Amino acid sequence: MNHFLTALVRCRAVLVLAILPLLANAPALADATSDCFPHRIASFQVGTVSSPPAFNTWQPGIVFGPPGDATPTTGSLSVMSLGKGGEIVLEFDESEIVDGAGPDFIVFENPFFCTAVPQSATGPYSVFAEPGIVAVSDDGVNFRTVPFNTAALSQVGSGCTDKVLLQRLIGLAGITPNFTGNYTIPDDPLVFDPTAPGGVSGHGGDAFDLATVGLAHARFVRITDPSLPTGIPGSSEGFDLDAVVALHARPLLGLGQLDTDGDGLSDEAEAFLYHTDPARPDTDGDGVPDGEEAATCRNPLASDPDPFFLPIVELEVAQPSPTLLRWNFLGTGVTYDAVRGGVGALRSVGGMVDLGVVTCIENDSTDLTTRGLEDAAVPLPGEAFFYAVRANAAGGFGYGLSSAHEPRVPASGDCK
Ligand SMILES: [Ca+2]
Ligand SMILES: [Ca+2]
Ligand SMILES: [Ca+2]
Numbered sequence: 001m002n003h004f005l006t007a008l009v010r011c012r013a014v015l016v017l018a019i020l021p022l023l024a025n026a027p028a029l030a031d032a033t034s035d036c037f038p039h040r041i042a043s044f045q046v047g048t049v050s051s052p053p054a055f056n057t058w059q060p061g062i063v064f065g066p067p068g069d070a071t072p073t074t075g076s077l078s079v080m081s082l083g084k085g086g087e088i089v090l091e092f093d094e095s096e097i098v099d100g101a102g103p104d105f106i107v108f109e110n111p112f113f114c115t116a117v118p119q120s121a122t123g124p125y126s127v128f129a130e131p132g133i134v135a136v137s138d139d140g141v142n143f144r145t146v147p148f149n150t151a152a153l154s155q156v157g158s159g160c161t162d163k164v165l166l167q168r169l170i171g172l173a174g175i176t177p178n179f180t181g182n183y184t185i186p187d188d189p190l191v192f193d194p195t196a197p198g199g200v201s202g203h204g205g206d207a208f209d210l211a212t213v214g215l216a217h218a219r220f221v222r223i224t225d226p227s228l229p230t231g232i233p234g235s236s237e238g239f240d241l242d243a244v245v246a247l248h249a250r251p252l253l254g255l256g257q258l259d260t261d262g263d264g265l266s267d268e269a270e271a272f273l274y275h276t277d278p279a280r281p282d283t284d285g286d287g288v289p290d291g292e293e294a295a296t297c298r299n300p301l302a303s304d305p306d307p308f309f310l311p312i313v314e315l316e317v318a319q320p321s322p323t324l325l326r327w328n329f330l331g332t333g334v335t336y337d338a339v340r341g342g343v344g345a346l347r348s349v350g351g352m353v354d355l356g357v358v359t360c361i362e363n364d365s366t367d368l369t370t371r372g373l374e375d376a377a378v379p380l381p382g383e384a385f386f387y388a389v390r391a392n393a394a395g396g397f398g399y400g401l402s403s404a405h406e407p408r409v410p411a412s413g414d415c416k
């Protein structure tokens with residue numbers, strides 16, 4: 001069965017194309033969405049681990065998107081280990097963090113309670129914590145380190161860290177246990193919440209305020225592992241980065257993009273992606289501009305406390321296999337549709353990209369391990385495939401329209 005995806009790419013700019021095998025490590029096409037996550041690793045120097053390679057360094061994109069599933073006593077595995085002494089710089093390239101009231105971003109590592117979770121503010125506990133030093137920058141050159149207690153940090157040992165010491169580690173990341181939930185609610189580790197699992201007042205992670213380093217806005221977050229004697233020998237030593245989430249942010253307009261209503265989102269992004277009004281800065285009338293809602297993972301179309309974002313996938317061609325395609329984004333409740341066609345079928349129609357005849361669709365892939373597609377087919381000599389991978393939030397969009405403007409139905413089966 002053949003499938004037609006006329007006009008789908010433009011209308012769903014969350015689609016990206018990778019062309020195989022012409023472009024090894026094919027970069028994703030730029031898009032114009034904004035959300036509360038960084039989308040670029042500006043630099044990464046892996047530290048040392050007893051059993052290299054450091055965990056998930058082969059899929060570093062796992063640090064993008066929301067934090068992975070965790071409970072107060074089981075940390076997320078959706079992390080990349082920095083290794084002892086490792087350092088990573090994440091860049092917000094579609095938005096910038098701004099200094100609002102209180103904390104402005106959260107860093108999620110995967111600390112967890114070693115003991116029973118505390119039942120009251122006075123209850124004892126300890127946490128398996130691997131602290132990281134956090135610095136922020138507006139230009140990617142000049143970084144300002146969030147102040148922390150160096151004497152307290154030097155006391156962190158190889159095992160679990162006691163409550164008393166933990167409370168002296170404020171200013172570092174990797175301290176507060178996480179649990180799945182609304183990851184845009186910052187935790188205050190000094191406030192016990194009797195209604196929350198483990199007494200964590202938000203959903204865990206460690207929240208930071210740009211005001212503490214005197215910055216009005218920032219696009220870069222650097223995390224440095226302090227090379228402590230913490231952790232279990234293996235591939236996961238050092239700071240395990242799960243996610244960075246902006247709480248106060250605004251979108252950055254791309255070059256030449258029009259923003260008629262000045263809400264931070266381009267006219268095109270409003271019309272094609274968010275379905276907000278390009279002539280109205282606050283489409284849902286809740287007092288928060290569309291762009292600010294998008295850049296902080298809130299729905300610009302509704303006053304909904306749950307995090308909202310348009311999942312973006314970026315493709316890579318796994319080497320040395322030229323037919324293994326991977327994508328770097330993983331969010332709870334997100335499935336993926338992989339679509340393959342011939343490059344020769346691609347054509348431009350009225351500013352849209354017509355994918356032409358599509359020869360294979362992998363529908364609703366939820367492979368959480370590899371987030372990849374190993375395609376049994378290979379292109380003929382001198383020809384190439386394109387792949388479009390579309391992330392599909394739970395209950396999300398349909399499959400677009402055929403060239404006859406009828407709802408497209410994916411094939412049964414997959415590309416394997
Ligand atoms: Ca602030
Ligand atoms: Ca706008
Ligand atoms: Ca608008």
Ligand SMILES: [Ca+2]
Pocket residue numbers: 282283284285286287288289290293300
């Ligand atoms: Ca609004």
